[in-house]
Every structure is written in C-alpha cells, then in structure tokens.
Amino acid sequence: MFPQTKKDIAVPSVIDSDMALMVPSGAPTELKSKKANTTAFKVIPETRAMRDQIRDAAVEHMRSADKSAPLTKDDARAFAESLLKKLGIGEQYLGFTLVCVMNEFWRDQVAAIPFNRRLMLLPHCLKNAEGCPAEYDDLGLNCEKCGACSVADFKTKSEQLGYKVLVSEGTPIVLKLIVSGHVDAIVGVACLNVLEKAFDKILMAGIPCVATPLLSSNCKSTSVDDDWVFKSIELKIEPPKQTTKSYVHLMRAANQMFEPAELGRICPRTRNVTGKTTDPLAQHEDIAYDFLAKGGKRSRPLITLAAYDALTGGHGVLSGDTLNLPDHVKKAALAIEAFHKASLVHDDIEDDDAFRYGAPTLHRQHGIGTAINVGDYLVGLGYRLVSRERKVLGAEVAADILDKLADAHLKLSEGQGAELLWRDAPDKALTPLDALKIYALKTSPAFEAALYSGVRLAGPIDAYEKMIADFSRNLGVAFQILNDLNDWSEDGNNKLVAGQDVLAARPTLLLALALESLADKHELLSLISAAREHGSPDDTAATDTVNRVRAIYRKAKVFSKSAAMVEKYRARAEAIADAVEPPELRELLYYLVDSVLETPNIPDEAPKEFILQLNLPGRVSTNV
Numbered sequence: 001m002f003p004q005t006k007k008d009i010a011v012p013s014v015i016d017s018d019m020a021l022m023v024p025s026g027a028p029t030e031l032k033s034k035k036a037n038t039t040a041f042k043v044i045p046e047t048r049a050m051r052d053q054i055r056d057a058a059v060e061h062m063r064s065a066d067k068s069a070p071l072t073k074d075d076a077r078a079f080a081e082s083l084l085k086k087l088g089i090g091e092q093y094l095g096f097t098l099v100c101v102m103n104e105f106w107r108d109q110v111a112a113i114p115f116n117r118r119l120m121l122l123p124h125c126l127k128n129a130e131g132c133p134a135e136y137d138d139l140g141l142n143c144e145k146c147g148a149c150s151v152a153d154f155k156t157k158s159e160q161l162g163y164k165v166l167v168s169e170g171t172p173i174v175l176k177l178i179v180s181g182h183v184d185a186i187v188g189v190a191c192l193n194v195l196e197k198a199f200d201k202i203l204m205a206g207i208p209c210v211a212t213p214l215l216s217s218n219c220k221s222t223s224v225d226d227d228w229v230f231k232s233i234e235l236k237i238e239p240p241k242q243t244t245k246s247y248v249h250l251m252r253a254a255n256q257m258f259e260p261a262e263l264g265r266i267c268p269r270t271r272n273v274t275g276k277t278t279d280p281l282a283q284h285e286d287i288a289y290d291f292l293a294k295g296g297k298r299s300r301p302l303i304t305l306a307a308y309d310a311l312t313g314g315h316g317v318l319s320g321d322t323l324n325l326p327d328h329v330k331k332a333a334l335a336i337e338a339f340h341k342a343s344l345v346h347d348d349i350e351d352d353d354a355f356r357y358g359a360p361t362l363h364r365q366h367g368i369g370t371a372i373n374v375g376d377y378l379v380g381l382g383y384r385l386v387s388r389e390r391k392v393l394g395a396e397v398a399a400d401i402l403d404k405l406a407d408a409h410l411k412l413s414e415g416q417g418a419e420l421l422w423r424d425a426p427d428k429a430l431t432p433l434d435a436l437k438i439y440a441l442k443t444s445p446a447f448e449a450a451l452y453s454g455v456r457l458a459g460p461i462d463a464y465e466k467m468i469a470d471f472s473r474n475l476g477v478a479f480q481i482l483n484d485l486n487d488w489s490e491d492g493n494n495k496l497v498a499g500q501d502v503l504a505a506r507p508t509l510l511l512a513l514a515l516e517s518l519a520d521k522h523e524l525l526s527l528i529s530a531a532r533e534h535g536s537p538d539d540t541a542a543t544d545t546v547n548r549v550r551a552i553y554r555k556a557k558v559f560s561k562s563a564a565m566v567e568k569y570r571a572r573a574e575a576i577a578d579a580v581e582p583p584e585l586r587e588l589l590y591y592l593v594d595s596v597l598e599t600p601n602i603p604d605e606a607p608k609e610f611i612l613q614l615n616l617p618g619r620v621s622t623n624v
Contacts, residue, residue: 042095042096042192042193042196043092043093043095043096044093044096044192044213044215044216045096050089051096051225053087053089054083054084054087054089054093054096054097054100055100055103055228057086057087058097058101058103058104059104061079061082061083061086061104062079062101062104062105063104065079065104065105067109067240067243067244068243068244069244069245069587070206070244070245070246071101071102071105072594076098076101076102076105077094077098079101080094080097080098080100080101081094083097083101084097095195095196095213096192096213098196099192099195102209102210102211103210103211106208106209106210106244107210107235108237109185109208109240109243109244110185110186110208110209110210110235111235111236111237112238112239112240113184113185113208114162115161115162115163115236116162116163117183117185118162118163118164118183118184118185118186118187119163119164119165119166119174119177119178119182119183119185119186119187120154120155120158120163120164120166120187120188120233121168121174121186121187121188121189121190122151122154122155122165122166122188122189123167123189123190123191123194124151124167124168125191125214125222126150126151126189126222126223126224150223150224150226150229151167153226154229154230154233157230157233157234158187158233161233161234163233164177164182164183174186174202175202175205178202178205178207178248178251179248179251179252180252180255181252181256184208185207185208185209186202186207186208186209186210186211187209187211187232187233187235188210188211188212189212189213189214189224189229190211190213190214191213191216191222192213192214195211195213205247205248205251205595206244206245206246206247206248206317207246208244210232210235211232212224212225212228243318243319245317245318245587246317247302247316247317249316249317249319249323250302250305250306250309250316250317250323251302253305253316253323253325253330254298254301254302254333255298257301257333257334258292258293259293260293263289263292263293263334266327266330266331266334267331267334267381267385269285269289270285271285284370284373284374284377285377287366287374288374288377288378291341291362291374291378292337292338292341292378292381294357295357295358296340296341296357298337299595299596300333300336300340300446300447300449300450301333301334301336301337301450302333303447303450303451303454303592304329304332304333304336304451304453304454304457305325305333305454306591307450307451307454307455307585307588308325308329308454308455308457308458309323309325309454309584310454310458310582310584310585310587310588311454311455311458311459311582311585312458313584314584317584317587326392328389328392328393328457329454329457331385331386331389332385332386332389332401332453332454332457333450333453333454334382334385335381335382335383335385335386335405335453336382336446336449336450336453338378338379338381338382339378339379339382339408339409339446339449340446341378342375342376342377342378342379342382343375343412343416343446344356345361345362345363345371345372345374345375345378346372346375346416347416348361348362348363348371349361349363349368349371349375350416350420351504351506352504353500353504362374379409382405383402383405386398386401386402386405387402393457397456397457400456400461401452401453401456401457404449404452404456405449405453407445407449408445408446408449409445411441411444411445412441412442412445412446414441415438415439415440415441415442415443416442418437418441418507419438419506419507422434422438422507423506423507423532428505428525428528428529429515430507430512430515431512431515431516432509432512432513432516434507434512435507435508435509435511435512436477436509438507439477439481439509440476440477442480443476443477443479443480443483444473444475444476444477445472445476446476447472447475447476447479448468448469448472448473448476451468451471451472452465452468455468455585464585467576467579467580470576471573471577471589474569474570474572474573474576475569475573475592475593475596475597477569478565478566478569478570478573478596479596479597480509481509481562481565481566481569482566482597482598484501484508484509484562485510485559485562485563485566487499487500487501487508488550488559498546499545499546499549499550502527502528502531502546502549503531503532503542503545503546504531504532505528505531505532509562509565510553510558510559511524511528513556513558513561513562514553514556514558517556517557517558518552518556523548523552524549524552527545527548527549527552528549530545566597570593570597573589573593574590574593576589577589577590577593
C-alpha cells in the first residue's frame, strides 16, 4: 500500500471565516526537521570494494521490501540510513546509498520490460573532454562513436539490444518521452546531483529506473564503474509477480488527449479545413486549437482523470491495459485545460508577458485583439465540452460541474481583477494577507474545479465537497508561492529572464513580506512603481531594477520565508489528505502534493543551516 499518513507535521490554523485563509503562524526559523537535505551527503565511496559492499547490502536489504507502491524519497532515505548504520559506514555516503536502494527497488521491474521499451540515458560530461567531435542537437549529444570515451561503448551496446539512447541530462525531455508512451523504463548514468533531482521528477511518478552514479561530479573529468553500467543495460527477467502502482498510465492518457488525432476526435473542429487556408474563421480556430494542444504539464486534466479513476476502482495506477476512461470524462478534463489556457492568454496580455512555453505569447504573435478573442473562444469551448454531454452525464451532474467551472471562472476573474487594480493604483501598499487572498482566488479554483469534476463524474459529491475546497486552497496557494519563487530562476518554459513579476508589477507574497519587514519601504515601492515603464525586460534599466529588488529581497530574507510558507501549506494539504477515504483517492492527493509542489529554487540569501530546516518530514513509512 501507499504510505497512509504524514508524520511530525505541525498544522497551523487554516480557516479565517472572512477569507478562509490566513498567513501561517510561526516564524520560518521555528520549522524543525529530522530530515536534512542530502546536499551534504554526496560523497562517492572512494574504493570499488566499498561501492560493491554498499550495493550488495542494498540487494539484501531490499529483497523483502513491499514494492506495490512507489518508494518515496523519505522511505528510501530511511532504508539507506538503516543500511549504512548496519554496515558501520559514515553518512557522507548517503546519496550513493540512496541510489543503490532505489536501484534494487526497481531492478526486477526494469529487467522485465523489453529492451525496445527502455531508454538509456547517458551524461554528456562522460565524454572525452579534449577534442570530442560530437555535436549537440535537440536531443543532446550526437555521439560520433570515435572510441575516445565510454559513451560510445554504452550507446552501441544499448542500441544493439534495441534501447532508445539519449545523451543528455535534462529531465524534461525524459519525462516527455515517458509520458508520450515511447519508453517504459530508464537505465541511466549520472552524477549524484542529477540523480537527486531525478528522484523528485521521475521516480515519484512510478517510472521504473536504475542508475549508475558517476565517480565524480566534476563535469570535465569523471568516470564510472563500466561493468555496473553494462550489467544494468543487459538486465532481463520475466515480469515479477508484484508490480508497483504508477501514475504514468494516467499521465499518458492526459497527454494523449492533446495529440492531433485524439483531440480532433474528442473535440472536433467546426471548420474542417486541412492545410493552409485564407479563411479567417478557420485561421482563428487553428490558433485556438494549436494553443490548447501546446505545452504545459497538463496537471489539471490529469487531476480530473486520476480522481475519476481513484473512485472507480483505481485500475489506472495498476496497468494502462485496464484504464477505463469514457469520452465524457475526457471531455470534462479537456474543458478544464481549455479554461486554463484561456486564462493564460488573458494573463499574458494583461501583464504583457513576452514568452509562454518558450515561444512568443499569442498577443505578441497575432496582436492583442486576436489573442483576447482566442481566450474567449477557449472559455466557450470549455463550457460546451461539458454541456453537450448532459445526456450522458445526467442533468444534475452536468449542472454541478458547470456550476463549479463557473465558480472557478468568477473567482479567477476576481483574483486577477484585484491584481490589476493594485498594479494600476498609486498606492502600492500590500500585506501578506492581501497577497494570499489574491493567490486563493487566482490559483486554487482551477485545482478545485479539476478535482471536483473528477470526483463528481464518479458519483455523489457531498462527502467530498468541503475536503476538495480545503485541499485545493492549500495546494493552490503553495503552488503560487512556489511559482513566485521560481520566477527568480531563469528557465526555458515561460520566460527568458528572471524577475518578471517585478517588471510586471505583480502583487506577490515576496513583495508583501519585504514591505512588512523593511523599516524604509520607499526605495522598494519606487522600484515597483517604475518597473513597468521599462521598454524591454532585457534592457539595462530593467536588469538594474531586478538586481536591486533581488538584493532587497535577500536582505529581508523573503525567499526563505516564502519557501517556509510553501512547506506550511504543503503540511496543511497533506493533513487534509490523511483523513480521506478510499485509499486510492488519498494516495492521489499525496501524489498531487508531491508532484505539484516541487522543491523551490531558493536564491542564496541565507546560511545553509537555515535552508536545511525547510525540509519537513514526509509520510510515515509502511515499508521500513
């Protein structure tokens, strides 16, 4: 079974009768944890004998482990700590031992998957640093197999067996390959830094994988135990009797709805025009459908599909072959995404954002008027997807879902409206409570609508309605705070520069916390007020503004304070999930917390010992 409860979580008061949300009580420095970040424990055992000793002990240690549910990072850590203590080996090898534990948990399931359904993931840092003739393409290093390093040897062996091979360290492309249905397992080589990130990104979803750690994190000069890699490549057994629950099947189902053929079947276009056309109606429809199908994690439709599955037997987490998702359920999930995409189009216009999904925003491509209209079209499309299924759904179910969608639409508009009015007001005063009210309206309703729709499609809603609202509120607020933190890290998904919330003069929690703690607020308020006057997010004035605000935020410690609040709202959501029945729905809520609330990227503003306190303990282990 999945872990059933969370342990050692201090849950602050949740409800304020006026707004159903309060700033979490307690200063961030009061957050205590028995679990430290593994950053300090990433030493590779210096001798091959010690590496073999740890690996062999992991094989024995994991032989009787319950493998019906994915191994959480906390459970894996408990196993690893127990193993090191038993061997009398120092905790500096914890990271390496964690990898060995994970490998033994998944080894048989990887070995049972056909070679042609596996991905071999190799690091480009293993290449010969001097004179490597290979060039990079969209999928990573295009190895020339010159014989100067072991990359070509691993690649050749893997390809001979039928593997798909990728020489890259980026997890997004790996997840894309998994979700698209091209591969079912991963065999990898990577440094411990990369593997720790993989625990959060890949293993949490229940994707079978084994990895061989590089012997050094020095990207220009490293090596690996070659025989370990070859043995991993050649793994092959009959399928084990016990398989691990996985959300990959549901992730694929959510992703496949947006493939051209399936999208056209579930939601046919009105203008059946193929190829380029001068018909403006068809052109407008193309823009809307293309944006609906483009990019994003598709977490909202996944929530709807997974909630329905959880309350109709939970077969989707066991096997893709038993996944039973009727078209009316898919259409409701698609409607959620249509609303979400409409809100993104409108938000991008209102904030004049330059990029979305690594490409220019719609209003930058087609003009503001067309973009507004595309957003409106997607709203109408979302409502129609549900309303036209009323005969299948039943009038009461259809009405309940449409009412929840309308409620989410209104709340989103209220939150966005409050943000816009604040942005244009001469007085930029903002309290943390004000910011959190806006967050609760802007982000939480989308999660609530997605979860509510899936549950309602499965049956009566009365027993779950309050839980859904409370859980979604805490998850949504934490997600928005996390999003604001990540705004200060450059990425290729939504922007090309950091600090765009500042340049768009958005009322973020980070700003509110800074204003609350600063004795002299004048400089920060002046910077925020003048930020939108900059012509381009990458001009000198904009860069100077972002850098100065970053310095002020660091001084006020708002990054670490915000990260602590993410953890508190996470704890609230987990505590709500603890009481949910049946287990399949409870397990889904745990998964949503872990997958939606990834570890924040905290700019370096505080001592490491403070950052370590931000990791709260996870669920009680049922495996250890």
